[in-house]
């Protein structure tokens with residue numbers, strides 16, 4: 225089995241200002257972050273340039289969304305080319321808030337994944353079931369279908385991280401149990417083995433997101449198929465460092 229390096233993303237969502245983010249980035253730059261862990265901050269697009277120039281180069285920068293083409297008459301959108309021009313390396317796509325607050329569907333998300341990868345960005349592709357879907361027993365069906373659309377659009381799996389973020393766990397304080405996370409991650413890896421390749425199943429990082437805190441991260445990180453985290457609220461707090469170091 226290929227060894228997968230731990231990956232921790234901090235998704236700042238629509239939070240912070242220059243003053244608070246300067247403080248946050250300053251503390252990350254001087255923190256003792258475990259070297260083997262890949263750390264990426266997903267920042268509001270207006271702060272991409274600022275974040276890239278303020279953060280230590282060992283910390284990656286991601287946009288939280290992008291559009292599916294390079295340029296044109298798409299008021300309010302940003303392209304992967306622009307994200308790269310700001311020096312950022314990653315983009316988060318398919319986040320639950322994009323799907324559920326802004327109505328993005330699988331087809332659009334797939335097109336964005338394809339274009340971001342063609343443009344040379346790394347993609348943190350997000351999937352996850354709602355509470356109603358979990359309660360109806362359709363978790364697998366939902367996450368497999370979302371993953372299928374992403375997979376159809378991936379040209380380079382080496383630049384993809386898959387983030388399993390159950391919608392019911394996002395921002396609710398209700399973290400999935402280590403067993404719940406491991407169960408879905410394991411099934412996703414089996415799906416990748418059956419539908420993509422052994423190599424991708426072994427090497428793709430599948431990270432968990434949804435109310436991860438310093439208190440819950442270690443046990444989650446000890447699960448065999450949990451290769452890191454996508455952290456929302458706690459990524460704005462000092463405890464983010466503990467989450468980055470969850471495997472230390």
Ligand code: 13P
Nearest residue numbers: 235394395434435456457
């Ligand atoms: P919380 O950690 O605030 O639940 O957010 C998770 C998330 O959506 C990360 O992308």
